[in-house]
Amino acid sequence: MESQRRSLGDDSTISPELDRLIRQRGRDLRLRKLDQQNAVKIVNHLMDSLLEFLKNNEDQPFFREVSVLTSGSYYELVKINKPNEFDIMLKLKGPRLVLSELEEYQGLFYKIKLCKATRTEIQHFLLEDERTISATKIKAEMYRLVRKFISNHFQGEGWVIRRNLVNSPAVTLEFKAKENEDDVMSVDIVPTLEVPQGWPQAARAGPNVDKWLGKKCRRQFVSKAVYFVPKRPKGRNLKDDAKESWRISFSHIEKEMMHYHGNKKTCCETHSNRCCRKLCLRLLKCLIEGLKQQYPKELEPLCSYHGKTAFFHVLSDRVHDTLWSPGQLSVSFMKLFGYFERCALNGSLPHFFVREHNLFSPPAFPKRALLFLTNVLREQRELGLPVLKVPSPTSALVPDTDAVIQPISGTESIVASERSFRHVYVCLLVVIVCVGIGCVFQT
Amino acid sequence: MESQRRSLGDDSTISPELDRLIRQRGRDLRLRKLDQQNAVKIVNHLMDSLLEFLKNNEDQPFFREVSVLTSGSYYELVKINKPNEFDIMLKLKGPRLVLSELEEYQGLFYKIKLCKATRTEIQHFLLEDERTISATKIKAEMYRLVRKFISNHFQGEGWVIRRNLVNSPAVTLEFKAKENEDDVMSVDIVPTLEVPQGWPQAARAGPNVDKWLGKKCRRQFVSKAVYFVPKRPKGRNLKDDAKESWRISFSHIEKEMMHYHGNKKTCCETHSNRCCRKLCLRLLKCLIEGLKQQYPKELEPLCSYHGKTAFFHVLSDRVHDTLWSPGQLSVSFMKLFGYFERCALNGSLPHFFVREHNLFSPPAFPKRALLFLTNVLREQRELGLPVLKVPSPTSALVPDTDAVIQPISGTESIVASERSFRHVYVCLLVVIVCVGIGCVFQT
Numbered sequence: 001m002e003s004q005r006r007s008l009g010d011d012s013t014i015s016p017e018l019d020r021l022i023r024q025r026g027r028d029l030r031l032r033k034l035d036q037q038n039a040v041k042i043v044n045h046l047m048d049s050l051l052e053f054l055k056n057n058e059d060q061p062f063f064r065e066v067s068v069l070t071s072g073s074y075y076e077l078v079k080i081n082k083p084n085e086f087d088i089m090l091k092l093k094g095p096r097l098v099l100s101e102l103e104e105y106q107g108l109f110y111k112i113k114l115c116k117a118t119r120t121e122i123q124h125f126l127l128e129d130e131r132t133i134s135a136t137k138i139k140a141e142m143y144r145l146v147r148k149f150i151s152n153h154f155q156g157e158g159w160v161i162r163r164n165l166v167n168s169p170a171v172t173l174e175f176k177a178k179e180n181e182d183d184v185m186s187v188d189i190v191p192t193l194e195v196p197q198g199w200p201q202a203a204r205a206g207p208n209v210d211k212w213l214g215k216k217c218r219r220q221f222v223s224k225a226v227y228f229v230p231k232r233p234k235g236r237n238l239k240d241d242a243k244e245s246w247r248i249s250f251s252h253i254e255k256e257m258m259h260y261h262g263n264k265k266t267c268c269e270t271h272s273n274r275c276c277r278k279l280c281l282r283l284l285k286c287l288i289e290g291l292k293q294q295y296p297k298e299l300e301p302l303c304s305y306h307g308k309t310a311f312f313h314v315l316s317d318r319v320h321d322t323l324w325s326p327g328q329l330s331v332s333f334m335k336l337f338g339y340f341e342r343c344a345l346n347g348s349l350p351h352f353f354v355r356e357h358n359l360f361s362p363p364a365f366p367k368r369a370l371l372f373l374t375n376v377l378r379e380q381r382e383l384g385l386p387v388l389k390v391p392s393p394t395s396a397l398v399p400d401t402d403a404v405i406q407p408i409s410g411t412e413s414i415v416a417s418e419r420s421f422r423h424v425y426v427c428l429l430v431v432i433v434c435v436g437i438g439c440v441f442q443t
Numbered sequence: 444m445e446s447q448r449r450s451l452g453d454d455s456t457i458s459p460e461l462d463r464l465i466r467q468r469g470r471d472l473r474l475r476k477l478d479q480q481n482a483v484k485i486v487n488h489l490m491d492s493l494l495e496f497l498k499n500n501e502d503q504p505f506f507r508e509v510s511v512l513t514s515g516s517y518y519e520l521v522k523i524n525k526p527n528e529f530d531i532m533l534k535l536k537g538p539r540l541v542l543s544e545l546e547e548y549q550g551l552f553y554k555i556k557l558c559k560a561t562r563t564e565i566q567h568f569l570l571e572d573e574r575t576i577s578a579t580k581i582k583a584e585m586y587r588l589v590r591k592f593i594s595n596h597f598q599g600e601g602w603v604i605r606r607n608l609v610n611s612p613a614v615t616l617e618f619k620a621k622e623n624e625d626d627v628m629s630v631d632i633v634p635t636l637e638v639p640q641g642w643p644q645a646a647r648a649g650p651n652v653d654k655w656l657g658k659k660c661r662r663q664f665v666s667k668a669v670y671f672v673p674k675r676p677k678g679r680n681l682k683d684d685a686k687e688s689w690r691i692s693f694s695h696i697e698k699e700m701m702h703y704h705g706n707k708k709t710c711c712e713t714h715s716n717r718c719c720r721k722l723c724l725r726l727l728k729c730l731i732e733g734l735k736q737q738y739p740k741e742l743e744p745l746c747s748y749h750g751k752t753a754f755f756h757v758l759s760d761r762v763h764d765t766l767w768s769p770g771q772l773s774v775s776f777m778k779l780f781g782y783f784e785r786c787a788l789n790g791s792l793p794h795f796f797v798r799e800h801n802l803f804s805p806p807a808f809p810k811r812a813l814l815f816l817t818n819v820l821r822e823q824r825e826l827g828l829p830v831l832k833v834p835s836p837t838s839a840l841v842p843d844t845d846a847v848i849q850p851i852s853g854t855e856s857i858v859a860s861e862r863s864f865r866h867v868y869v870c871l872l873v874v875i876v877c878v879g880i881g882c883v884f885q886t
Contacts, residue, residue: 214708265657
């Protein structure tokens with residue numbers, strides 16, 4: 001066990017090259033965040049207008065009382081290599097609700113019913129029993145309203161609505177700047193139901209943050225509301241209940257954990273208290289995206305939420321802020337990577353809030369995909385994380401333009417890209433030495 | 444400066460005897476807290492009944508919508524040697540208010556006016572300008588209602604109302620158990636006005652907790668409401684404004700700082716994370732009470748809030764939890780004592796929230812009293828804190844019954860009490876040795 005642990009992402013395996021790569025990629029990602037400012041302005045304007053439109057809409061009074069749940073989260077990067085993707089949850093104001101867990105999904109999916117029959121506006125979104133709130137009806141109405149909003153208010157301004165996906169809870173808008181076709185931006189708008197009266201049984205214990213954020217903090221979390229988004233389980237031949245089911249969401253708590261991430265209350269508040277936790281998550285997301293880009297079909301079930309979940313598990317175990325000091329970036333990232341690899345190998349990644357639910361279990365994550373992921377992660381580790389070397393247009397140091405345009409699809413091209421990277425380093429070294437010699441001779 | 448610092452409560456001055464005394468007194472105080480349970484039950488019952496009475500009272504509708512502000516704080520010991528004193532703030536629901544600072548009191552006392560004229564129930568508590576809320580009228584009505592409540596509902600059950608003091612914001616109830624005349628308990632009921640719209644200028648910067656609880660925490664504090672109690676400044680010949688003025692209160696924030704007192708979020712949540720901060724405050728309060736008991740007239744201006752303020756200043760400077768580990772009790776307490784002594788010596792103890800206000804400045808704290816305090820504190824330090832040796836009836840180890848009954852009034856009796864203390868230790872030692880020898884011979 002111990003020897004396996006050592007080989008899986010222990011710091012003894014970090015070569016100087018790997019260390020350099022991780023730190024370089026970390027620097028790139030820090031710069032990337034700045035690119036987002038302009039996109040944020042455009043999205044803020046869009047959302048303000050949408051809220052205004054919904055508040056005054058004549059068609060559907062139930063959507064009049066919406067508010068943005070994760071306000072400010074615009075700034076959290078959902079995808080690293082596409083910094084202009086935004087996730088916005090729109091909270092719908094409902095009456096008192098009753099949850100019932102869909103058993104086969106271990107606490108992740110729920111049927112949501114009204115406490116009592118009603119003649120209020122929500123009645124248009126109920127199933128035949130006049131109690132159960134239909135996820136598909138809510139989603140369809142959100143889609144219809146957003147489409148109407150765009151055609152009424154943003155016609156010809158570059159925003160288009162994307163085709164509705166049956167497994168996504170979101171209505172997705174895409175923006176293409178006229179000047180630059182590559183300047184794509186997208187906004188996921190997710191209708192959300194609030195259930196204020198306590199977390200469901202499967203999550204009641206609260207997340208395992210006692211050693212990290214403390215017991216008082218866990219109790220605070222559990223005292224907050226919980227949210228549901230109209231997302232059905234993956235898989236075919238779903239039962240009727242499952243087709244109309246809602247997935248539990250803790251994104252408000254996740255956001256808070258990201259923000260108040262230190263064991264010390266003063267973490268990241270001064271230069272000397274900085275930590276590298278967030279950067280480690282961004283690196284892992286970056287790695288996941290890179291792998292998905294290389295193997296879109298094989299790794300289709302993999303998503304950034306798997307990375308985020310692994311990240312929270314590692315944080316709740318590796319609690320001291322000093323372990324995450326900026327100088328420990330490579331060690332910390334390899335710990336996270338090692339944990340993620342072990343989860344894949346063992347086929348077990350418990351949901352951080354609904355601990356009974358294994359995010360790496362079929363049918364959501366088929367065995368075949370898991371095996372593929374395990375192999376790819378091992379290969380990545382053995383080769384020194386070549387996927388992190390994939391350069392991107394906004395990277396500060398662009399080693400090879402060809403590599404940007406042509407997506408890497410196998411090990412060969414990874415090696416090629418690595419070579420071109422080395423080539424640049426050698427050139428740089430030669431230039432520096434020449435300049436140095438020049439200086440010496442001048443004096 | 445450094446040499447003065449060393450002599451004032453530096454740990455190099457802690458003799459083994461002093462160390463033992465502090466730790467022994469600390470143990471006593473921990474036990475003391477348990478005594479309070481029964482009193483808490485009685486007070487909870489009283490308060491529930493009072494709230495019920497106020498909600499249904501026909502006389503004064505303005506007092507119908509009250510709620511307990513510092514609920515749960517029943518358990519915080521206000522006075523250490525009288526563990527059965529309780530402080531309860533009753534929040535009155537008012538309309539929007541405007542504050543204006545009384546200049547000569549550096550941000551501590553305020554005139555409170557309504558934003559606009561009103562015909563609601565608060566009109567009975569206004570001055571002639573029909574805007575300013577009269578502190579004396581509110582206090583008088585609170586007194587009248589509490590007296591009526593006691594005579595209607597608790598007649599003959601041991602509760603009596605204490606005479607109204609002009610400088611106190613509280614209506615004080617006293618309870619004497621029939622079985623035991625010494626079993627005294629008292630409850631201070633303080634009517635409180637809430638001002639939700641931002642802290643006044645003098646406190647706007649927030650408390651200096653950046654290095655200790657963090658900037659995020661400070662911002663959270665400042666975003667909360669602020670409260671006012673009907674307390675006028677000390678001194679004679681007050682202006683009319685001052686007579687009707689309200690004193691700003693941060694007791695809700697103080698309570699929170701006491702509860703979330705660690706630099707780490709996990710402080711005091713497990714045995715290995717315990718700290719001695721709270722115990723240090725209790726020791727200082729204990730010392731202050733002891734001194735006030737010895738010199739009631741000379742130290743009349745001194746109160747436990749001076750100790751609490753010094754405590755928060757030390758916490759905001761000495762931030763790391765490890766410095767406050769239980770093993771560091773004596774060192775930590777002497778740091779606190781040293782800081783308090785320096786404040787007295789320099790005549791400067793800034794209010795923790797209203798930094799411009801010096802709690803050690805006249806007329807609230809006359810120069811003469813401050814000089815006396817400085818001398819007494821120096822004497823205490825030089826003699827090894829004899830005031831902490833004063834035994835009390837609930838102490839686990841009662842060294843000398845005479846000393847309990849007869850209040851100590853000078854240095855001589857302190858020395859006497861010290862001797863009797865040593866006497867008990869010697870006796871105990873002899874008994875232990877005898878039992879030990881007995882055991883050895885038996886085997």
